[in-house]
Amino acid sequence: MPKCIIDGREAEFTPGQNLVEVAKKVGIQIPFFCYHPALTVVAQCRMCVVEIEKMPKLQTACSTPAAEGMVVKTRSEKVIQAQKATMEFLLINHPLDCPVCDKSGECDLQDFSFKYGDAYSRYTEEKRTYVDLDMGPVIKKNMNRCIHCTRCIRFGTEVAGIHEMVAVQRGNNTEITTIDGRPLETDYAGNYADLCPTGSLLLKDFRFKKRVWFLKRTSTVCEGCARGCNMTIHQDNNVIYRCTARENLEINKYWLCDEGRFNFHYVNAEDRVVEPRSGASAAEWADAIAVAKSAVSGKKLAVLVGSDLTQEEGKLLLEFLPKNFSGAPVFHFGTPGIRSSQEDAAADRILKRKSKTANLHGLEKLGFKGFDSLPAGTSAVLVIRGGRATLPELKGVTTVGLGVFRDSEAQGFAAVLPGASFAEKDGTIVNFEGREQHLRRAINPPGQSKQLPEILMMWANSKGGQNA
Amino acid sequence: MLVKAKKSFLQRFYLVEVIKGLGITMRNMLFAPKVTIQYPEERRKYSERFRGMHYVKATNGVENCTACMLCPTVCPAECIHIVAGERPDKEKYPVQFEIDVLRCCFCGMCEEACPKDAIKLSTIYEMSQVTRQVYDKDYLAEQRGNK
Numbered sequence: 001m002p003k004c005i006i007d008g009r010e011a012e013f014t015p016g017q018n019l020v021e022v023a024k025k026v027g028i029q030i031p032f033f034c035y036h037p038a039l040t041v042v043a044q045c046r047m048c049v050v051e052i053e054k055m056p057k058l059q060t061a062c063s064t065p066a067a068e069g070m071v072v073k074t075r076s077e078k079v080i081q082a083q084k085a086t087m088e089f090l091l092i093n094h095p096l097d098c099p100v101c102d103k104s105g106e107c108d109l110q111d112f113s114f115k116y117g118d119a120y121s122r123y124t125e126e127k128r129t130y131v132d133l134d135m136g137p138v139i140k141k142n143m144n145r146c147i148h149c150t151r152c153i154r155f156g157t158e159v160a161g162i163h164e165m166v167a168v169q170r171g172n173n174t175e176i177t178t179i180d181g182r183p184l185e186t187d188y189a190g191n192y193a194d195l196c197p198t199g200s201l202l203l204k205d206f207r208f209k210k211r212v213w214f215l216k217r218t219s220t221v222c223e224g225c226a227r228g229c230n231m232t233i234h235q236d237n238n239v240i241y242r243c244t245a246r247e248n249l250e251i252n253k254y255w256l257c258d259e260g261r262f263n264f265h266y267v268n269a270e271d272r273v274v275e276p277r278s279g280a281s282a283a284e285w286a287d288a289i290a291v292a293k294s295a296v297s298g299k300k301l302a303v304l305v306g307s308d309l310t311q312e313e314g315k316l317l318l319e320f321l322p323k324n325f326s327g328a329p330v331f332h333f334g335t336p337g338i339r340s341s342q343e344d345a346a347a348d349r350i351l352k353r354k355s356k357t358a359n360l361h362g363l364e365k366l367g368f369k370g371f372d373s374l375p376a377g378t379s380a381v382l383v384i385r386g387g388r389a390t391l392p393e394l395k396g397v398t399t400v401g402l403g404v405f406r407d408s409e410a411q412g413f414a415a416v417l418p419g420a421s422f423a424e425k426d427g428t429i430v431n432f433e434g435r436e437q438h439l440r441r442a443i444n445p446p447g448q449s450k451q452l453p454e455i456l457m458m459w460a461n462s463k464g465g466q467n468a
Numbered sequence: 469m470l471v472k473a474k475k476s477f478l479q480r481f482y483l484v485e486v487i488k489g490l491g492i493t494m495r496n497m498l499f500a501p502k503v504t505i506q507y508p509e510e511r512r513k514y515s516e517r518f519r520g521m522h523y524v525k526a527t528n529g530v531e532n533c534t535a536c537m538l539c540p541t542v543c544p545a546e547c548i549h550i551v552a553g554e555r556p557d558k559e560k561y562p563v564q565f566e567i568d569v570l571r572c573c574f575c576g577m578c579e580e581a582c583p584k585d586a587i588k589l590s591t592i593y594e595m596s597q598v599t600r601q602v603y604d605k606d607y608l609a610e611q612r613g614n615k
Contacts, residue, residue, distance in 0.1 A: 099536030099583050100560045208552040208560055211537040 004070035011066070019061035019072060020048055030074055031083065031112045033090075033197045034149040035062035038254050039158055045149050046086045047112065051076045058082055080116075087117030093127050093172070094198070095144045103199030105212040109147060130175060136183030138258055139192050139201050141176075146200040148174050152192050159255060160186040161349060176200070188350065190261040194244055194254075205262060206242045218442035219246055221429060223308055223358035223388050223422040224260030226344050227351050228431035231256055233264065233423055233442040240264045240423060240443060251435070257351050266387055267421045267443075271407040274447025277416040285417075285448065289455075289462045292400045292415035299380035299398065301325050305368055306385025306403065307334035307357040310427025310439060313452045314359070314366045317384065320456050325382070331371035332363045334389040339370030344432055353432055357389050358422070362430030384452070387421040402455060417459075418449035425451055514591055516614075519576045521592040522567050524608045525585060531609060532586035535562040539578035539587050547571035548578060548587075565605040569595065588615045 001012040004022065011026040018041070020030050033045035043063040050061045053071040058078060073079065091113060098104040130143035153165045153176065164178050164185060178184060184192070192201045215234035222229040222243070229252035231243050243264055245256035266272060276288035283291065303321055305314070321330055334357035338344055341364050344355040355361075364370075371392060374381065380398040383391065387404030401410055403419035410416045424445045428436050445451070450458075478484050505512060525532045535552035547570075553563035578587045590613030 099534050099538070104536075208535070208554065211541070213541065214537075 002066075002068040004066045004068065004072065006072045007074055013066045015065070017066055019050060019059075019064050019066055022066045023061065023072075023074060028074055030061045031108075031116055032062055033108060033112075033147060034151060036151055036154075036195065036254075039151060039154040042150060042154070045090070045147065047083060047090075047116075049079055049082050049086070050074045051079050083116045084118055087113055088121070088123075090147045091117065091121060092123050093144070094147065095127060097145075101142075101145065101199035102202050102207060102212070103145075103196075107199060108197035128172060133177065133181040134183065135178060135201075136185075136189065138189040138204060139184055140204045140207055142200055142202070143175055143177075145198045146176055147198055148176065149197055150176070151195045151197070152176065152201060155191060155195055156186065159191075159350065160188045162186050165192075187257050187259065187348070187352070188255060190258045191245065191255050194256075203242065210236055210241045215241060218423075218440050220423070220440040220442060221358070221437045222256065222260040222263070223386070223429070223439070224257070224263045224356065225347070225351075226341075226353040226355040226358065226360055226432040227251065228358055228429060228435065228437050229256050229260055229351060230437070231260065235423075235443050238443045238446070239268050251431070252351055255351060259352070263388070264423060266404070266406065267423050268446070269406065272418075272446070273401075273405045273407060273410050273416050274418050274445075274449050276418060276448060277410065277413070279414065280411075283415075285450075285458060286462065288415050288417060289458055292402075292417060293459070293462060295398050295400055295414035296325070296380045296382055300375075300378050301328040301380045301382060302374055302378045303328050303330045303382045304371060304384070304392070305330060305332045305363065306383070306387075306389030307332045307355070307360040307363050307368075308386035308388035308422065309359060309363065309384065309403075309452070310386075310425065310429055311359065311362045311366065311436075312427045313386075313425075314363050314368065316453060316456065318366060320460070324460065328382075329375055330368060332360070332368040333371040333385075333392055334360055336390055336392070339372060340364060341432070355432070358431070359429040361432055361434065362428070362436075365430065384419075386419070403452070404449075417455050418445075418447065419455060420445045420449060420451050424449075514593070516591065518591045518593065519574045519579075519589040521590050521595050521612065522569075522572075522578075522603060522608060523588055523590055523610060523613045524565060524605075525588050525613070525615075526609065526611060530558065531561065532584045533562050533565065534558075534560050534584050534586070535565075536560075536583065538581040538583065542577045542581040544575060544577065545571045545573050562605060565608060567603040567608065569601060569603055588613050590614060 003010055003012050006023050007028055009026045011022050013022040020035060023030050030048045032048040034042055041063045043060040048061040049058040051073040052059050104110055132141050132143055135141045156165045157163045166179055168175050193203045214236045218233045220233055222231045230246040230248040232246045233240055234242050243261050245254055247254050275282040276285050278288050278291035305317060335355050338355045341361045344353055347354045378397060381394055382400050385403040391409055399413045401413045401416045404421045405416055422439055423442045426441050427439045430436050535550050537550055540548040540550055547568040549566045550562050551564040552560055555561055576589050579589050592612055
């Protein structure tokens with residue numbers, strides 16, 4: 001491998017790699033705003049300048065590929081001075097309203113200003129201000145904070161495949177906006193907030209909810225579709241506040257779709273059933289299980305297993321169901337119209353899959369069959385699901401729900417035994433490529449809800465009712 | 469070995485010693501400057517930097533606070549509870565601003581952390597209440613302080 005020297009450290013690189021990446025590999029941070037590993041290089045923020053021996057002027061590290069024998073200095077006097085000047089220029093029009101801004105705490109501009117900038121501003125003139133137009137339901141724009149890095153514009157054209165963000169006017173008057181001020185159309189708008197190095201583009205959903213330094217992060221996997229994008233759950237005090245994309249170059253790169261990003265809302269929803277129920281009224285666990293058992297005993301039972309359950313839960317059910325409900329047919333369900341992994345396909349050209357549940361492919365591997373319609377004569381149904389799978393229409397049968405249900409969904413159920421959602425359990429899910437990934441527990445199950453193994457144990461040990 | 473101290477007659481008589489002691493008492497009682505004051509008629513002058521009852525400072529009738537959450541972040545007693553919101557005349561303001569005074573240790577770090585000069589500890593030190601008080605936003609918005 002060719003080698004170059006950065007700040008006296010020998011760094012190996014593959015030809016074509018730029019200096020930011022090479023420096024990162026040997027543990028040297030070069031500050032940047034406009035550069036993003038997944039987007040084209042524009043080198044317009046000028047923050048990543050470095051001094052290279054035998055070159056007369058400073059070079060931008062993001063647009064300079066490393067070369068054999070190159071000697072790079074990232075902290076020389078000249079570089080420090082240039083970065084300080086750049087920082088001063090970037091902050092000329094920045095409102096410095098960090099106490100109001102939701103980005104503060106994870107803001108590149110804030111961090112680099114602290115690290116590379118000056119504590120004092122010499123600017124006394126009036127700052128430019130804009131009137132912000134609404135950008136649709138996902139993103140809240142604040143143009144005053146913008147530093148014109150154009151990451152959002154490049155993301156739109158290069159990743160989301162829609163050229164909706166543009167820069168109008170020039171120089172100091174540049175404004176980043178949508179064409180004709182239209183609301184954002186892409187299904188990946190949440191990434192604009194992730195990308196933005198300042199607080200110009202923020203999630204409306206997360207606005208003023210929590211300061212970011214209070215949030216605890218758990219690395220987990222999205223359960224929104226069969227792709228299994230990597231994401232991070234941010235929670236505080238057992239409440240999930242947001243989800244952000246986590247880098248995984250083989251699956252989702254740096255992105256997350258809005259559906260997956262905002263899927264977590266049902267976990268802390270007001271109308272989620274978190275107490276065991278018999279009929280429509282809350283009950284003790286033992287009573288609810290007794291009611292559930294007697295509701296399904298002596299009837300022709302079918303078991304529906306949501307394809308949002310993990311492999312571990314699926315395996316457990318494969319052992320539990322034949323012992324307790326011998327002869328009852330077992331199906332998996334998840335997305336209307338998607339009955340097997342053959343019917344699952346890419347829903348768009350970026351990330352989304354047609355199967356809106358995470359573990360369709362895994363459960364099929366375990367041997368569950370797809371649900372089409374209930375076998376003739378079925379009079380009772382046991383529905384087991386994690387919260388994401390869409391319930392099929394069940395009419396004229398006694399239904400027992402086990403897992404995560406909303407109040408409206410659980411209407412008419414003979415009993416509900418509240419379970420854990422994807423953020424409350426550990427487990428494995430298999431994505432459409434057969435890749436096994438781990439869901440990690442971020443919060444505790446709310447109310448009296450319990451993990452599936454616990455519920456099954458109570459079911460098996462309960463004396464109420466009779467096994468079918 | 470036990471050695472008995474030899475005392476003179478006057479010492480053994482005690483009366484002189486008692487009178488001497490009484491003399492000190494009388495001197496202190498009648499002539500020494502007094503330390504106690506007649507509270508509540510009389511008040512002691514405290515330092516301007518005394519850390520007493522909290523209030524949220526307002527400018528032109530609008531609270532300075534912008535709900536940046538730096539005071540709950542720095543608070544070692546975790547007694548400040550703020551919920552942020554938006555209203556037409558102010559981008560971010562505290563919808564709820566509560567201080568659980570029973571937990572507060574009056575360290576004054578909230579005052580120090582505040583970038584907006586909003587939360588203040590006044591010199592008011594008479595805070596006894598009949599009920600277990602949580603200072604809510606309306607209570608704190610009253611401009612009691614002198615800072």
